[in-house]
Amino acid sequence: MPRTALRLTLFALLFASAAFAQQKTPAAKTPAATPALDPARPIAITGGKLLTITHGTIDNGVLVIENGKIAAVGAASSVKVPANAQVVDAKGMTVYPGLIDSETHLGLTEISAEKNTNDLVETSDEIMPHMHVADAFHAESALIPVARYNGITNAIVAPDSKDTLPGQNSFIQLYGADASAMLLIRDIALPLNFTGKQRRNESFATSSYPSTRMGMAAQLRQAFTDAQGYAAKWEEYNKKKAAAKPGDNPPSPPSRDLKLEALLPYLAGKKPVVVKAEEPNDVETAFALAQEFNLRVILNGLTHSQAIFDKIASWKVPVIVGSIYDEPKEWQRYDAVYRVPAELSKLGIKIAFASFEAHQVRNLPYAAGFAVAFGLPYDEAMKALTLYPAQIWGVDDQLGSLDVGKSANVVVASGDPLDVKTVVQRVFIQGRDVPMTNRQTELRDHYSNRP
Amino acid sequence: MKMISAASRLRPRLCAFALLLACCTAAAAQQPSSYAATHAGKNEFVIKNATLLTATHGRVEHGSVYVKDGKIVAFGASVAAPASAPVIDADGKYVTPGILDPHSHMALGDDINEATSPVVPQMMMKDAFDYNDKSIYRALAGGVTSSLLLHGSADMIGGQAVVIKNKYGLDRDQLLFPGAPPSIKFASGENPKRVFGDRKQMPSTRMGNFAVMREAFTQAREYQRQWDEYNEKVKKGDKTASAPKKDLKLDALVQVLQGKMLVQIHCYRADEFLTEIAIANEFGYKIRAFHHALEAYKVPEALVKNDIAIATFADWWGYKYEAWDAIPWNAVLAMKAGVRVAIKSDSDDYMRRLNQEAAKTMRYGGATEDEAMKMLTINPAWIMGVQDMTGSIDVGKDADLVLWDGYPLSTYGVPAKVWIDGDLYFDRSLPGLGMPQFQEGQ
Numbered sequence: 001m002p003r004t005a006l007r008l009t010l011f012a013l014l015f016a017s018a019a020f021a022q023q024k025t026p027a028a029k030t031p032a033a034t035p036a037l038d039p040a041r042p043i044a045i046t047g048g049k050l051l052t053i054t055h056g057t058i059d060n061g062v063l064v065i066e067n068g069k070i071a072a073v074g075a076a077s078s079v080k081v082p083a084n085a086q087v088v089d090a091k092g093m094t095v096y097p098g099l100i101d102s103e104t105h106l107g108l109t110e111i112s113a114e115k116n117t118n119d120l121v122e123t124s125d126e127i128m129p130h131m132h133v134a135d136a137f138h139a140e141s142a143l144i145p146v147a148r149y150n151g152i153t154n155a156i157v158a159p160d161s162k163d164t165l166p167g168q169n170s171f172i173q174l175y176g177a178d179a180s181a182m183l184l185i186r187d188i189a190l191p192l193n194f195t196g197k198q199r200r201n202e203s204f205a206t207s208s209y210p211s212t213r214m215g216m217a218a219q220l221r222q223a224f225t226d227a228q229g230y231a232a233k234w235e236e237y238n239k240k241k242a243a244a245k246p247g248d249n250p251p252s253p254p255s256r257d258l259k260l261e262a263l264l265p266y267l268a269g270k271k272p273v274v275v276k277a278e279e280p281n282d283v284e285t286a287f288a289l290a291q292e293f294n295l296r297v298i299l300n301g302l303t304h305s306q307a308i309f310d311k312i313a314s315w316k317v318p319v320i321v322g323s324i325y326d327e328p329k330e331w332q333r334y335d336a337v338y339r340v341p342a343e344l345s346k347l348g349i350k351i352a353f354a355s356f357e358a359h360q361v362r363n364l365p366y367a368a369g370f371a372v373a374f375g376l377p378y379d380e381a382m383k384a385l386t387l388y389p390a391q392i393w394g395v396d397d398q399l400g401s402l403d404v405g406k407s408a409n410v411v412v413a414s415g416d417p418l419d420v421k422t423v424v425q426r427v428f429i430q431g432r433d434v435p436m437t438n439r440q441t442e443l444r445d446h447y448s449n450r451p
Numbered sequence: 452m453k454m455i456s457a458a459s460r461l462r463p464r465l466c467a468f469a470l471l472l473a474c475c476t477a478a479a480a481q482q483p484s485s486y487a488a489t490h491a492g493k494n495e496f497v498i499k500n501a502t503l504l505t506a507t508h509g510r511v512e513h514g515s516v517y518v519k520d521g522k523i524v525a526f527g528a529s530v531a532a533p534a535s536a537p538v539i540d541a542d543g544k545y546v547t548p549g550i551l552d553p554h555s556h557m558a559l560g561d562d563i564n565e566a567t568s569p570v571v572p573q574m575m576m577k578d579a580f581d582y583n584d585k586s587i588y589r590a591l592a593g594g595v596t597s598s599l600l601l602h603g604s605a606d607m608i609g610g611q612a613v614v615i616k617n618k619y620g621l622d623r624d625q626l627l628f629p630g631a632p633p634s635i636k637f638a639s640g641e642n643p644k645r646v647f648g649d650r651k652q653m654p655s656t657r658m659g660n661f662a663v664m665r666e667a668f669t670q671a672r673e674y675q676r677q678w679d680e681y682n683e684k685v686k687k688g689d690k691t692a693s694a695p696k697k698d699l700k701l702d703a704l705v706q707v708l709q710g711k712m713l714v715q716i717h718c719y720r721a722d723e724f725l726t727e728i729a730i731a732n733e734f735g736y737k738i739r740a741f742h743h744a745l746e747a748y749k750v751p752e753a754l755v756k757n758d759i760a761i762a763t764f765a766d767w768w769g770y771k772y773e774a775w776d777a778i779p780w781n782a783v784l785a786m787k788a789g790v791r792v793a794i795k796s797d798s799d800d801y802m803r804r805l806n807q808e809a810a811k812t813m814r815y816g817g818a819t820e821d822e823a824m825k826m827l828t829i830n831p832a833w834i835m836g837v838q839d840m841t842g843s844i845d846v847g848k849d850a851d852l853v854l855w856d857g858y859p860l861s862t863y864g865v866p867a868k869v870w871i872d873g874d875l876y877f878d879r880s881l882p883g884l885g886m887p888q889f890q891e892g893q
Contacts, residue, residue: 110769111769111770111771111772111774111775112769112770112771113641113770113771113772114771114772142769143769325800327589327799327800328589330585333883333884333885334588334589334592334593334803334884334885335592358769359767359768359769359770360766360767362766363766366807366862369861369862369863370804370807370862370863372862372863373856373857373862373863373864373865374865418862419861419862419863420807420810420811420813420814420861420862421810421813421814421860421861422814423814440768440777440778440779440780441778443776443778444748444778444780444784447748447749447784448784450749
């Protein structure tokens, strides 16, 4: 698209969002408890305003779902509704791709204060790459239906960031028969946390190594160095084994070390490392360390790193933008952190939003909307919840936009996805009509009808 | 009662502060603070061409507000104001009353809980209040003009709260809300029983929680009886009567029994609302509001019957077991049953965007614009006991006003200007902190 045209589109979208904002109270209709549509037959969502993400907005659009995928998408005049399709009337509604949350703790916690319901992080050591959140992921968690009720269809599940290397993330969808159906990609990435909170320095009496940032960096460097050595040993062994002639004594293999083994795909650049840091000095230290070992980096956080955004832009890596609700520094203006997404985006950095939450994953779109109020173009905000995370996590062939052939993760809502007043009416995940119920709707209905 | 007024009632203290203030002002006469001088509630101006969300009179399109000497003198489609009054053209933007946060712990540092005993009503939040804390500025920038600063919930009876206007940049006593009635914070449920139970002390159960409270009020009654007896003797001219020992802790509880303090109770579970109400009835005091109140939707009638408001979260849940049955429809279900509902922050984060939190009641349960506005303004004002002074755009009320960029009840609503008592304390368009006082080098 020519640049001017792109600008005009952005402008139009911004304007559209402003129009949303001016509306009087929309009719906040509670989603009806309709019987779920049959996934074996085509589904046609008709008459809605489609936010396709990749090819603009289509008013009075039609989206056809077949076999769990988007089979057709376009203006009503150009898309034929299959004769046997189940029709969802989306007149007056907005239709958009399922939202992707780039860091959650879904399935790792139930009640924050109840220890037995938490499997957030193994803090017995700081270097724990052999922890797999997939092993703890509780698919039946009451939190997941609450999150998808507001249109979040996919998420990264990450361990809590109390360790420098707390374990490997999984990429999930928020609906499925069981854990294995919901865990779309196990061990998709390795978080590397460098915010200072990983220091074991609670008090002089209890502090232990690493109690400083130097210690954290040294320990990380040692771990990756050990893993390199481990890889070399295996390489040597494999060479010997391949060279061994029949009748030779077979070489004995090195003993396996699951911790070091877990680091190998990351050292080989096969999978990304999610480097979390907030302050400029931490960002620089952690990024340099990652470069030392040729790691593929996704940055995470950057909440207080405004001073080096230009430098970060030159690194050409994507960013999971830290919570914009983090407090600014004492000396900063009230909106210093609210403006971070806009500032990164303006520098051409690809950003994705995350809730960093479990119970409040449902509020993910509001962070993006709030970033719009502080300068982020509306179009970019929508992309940072859909297409960009899909690209960052390598699933954009399947997710992130309303495009033919992609998985039918589709949301139908009463209006602007980023506005807090909007009521999500229907959610489709892999073409399945997700029940609009959860523990909270059940409590609501139960007590609304009590004796 | 004489002994009470001589001891620890808040009002005389406020008078004392007023006196102090007068002295300070006199002493500082040679070097007047220019900011305090320009922010003394003496401005006059008209806001024109605004969409007013008044909270008590609905929406006024193309409305005006005339402000003079810190008060709203007139508002409506047109106002009669002198031609000399400066005009602020709102350019069609929204103007609302200032938001009130009826549950905040900002500017209290880590002095929130004197958790060394479960009953400490003599603790006064004012003594710990740090008026220089930047969180006040951040609340102000979120359109919050007044906050109720409460104790934490470690103690069953935590102490006396402070009501402030968020006039960041002025001195401590200038932030205290003049004429606001005193509030006292009670708690219940998991927090007190955990804090004291972990120390192998009572209370470690909900039974213990309430036993501690009953014990305290029983003592307070006895104390009150002793003083009544003594005062009666003095009245009859008995010169030999000796006064009972003055006890500030019991003094404070006697004030609760006499209805001189607004009782604010941290309470989550439906059954605990009922127990709290029963204890209040037993000892004859009134409960002003349940805070958090996440299960109000289960027993709204009991709250309506006793005229108890709630200060609740829009959608927080699951952070502890007593928050497991929280639902985002709570506010609206309680409201529809007749409960007076306020949305509060209990957080230095959420206090910066309470407008969005209130808008969630439109998403969950379909609150109207008016209803959501009330939850941000007049209802929390009632909980704080300042409903006749602020909390709506009404003639005679304090000119606590917010001009918004975007629609306030949306993700996009951001305060552009905030006035308190008619003085401008925040202006987004200014450089630096966006405050008339702090513009340089930020």
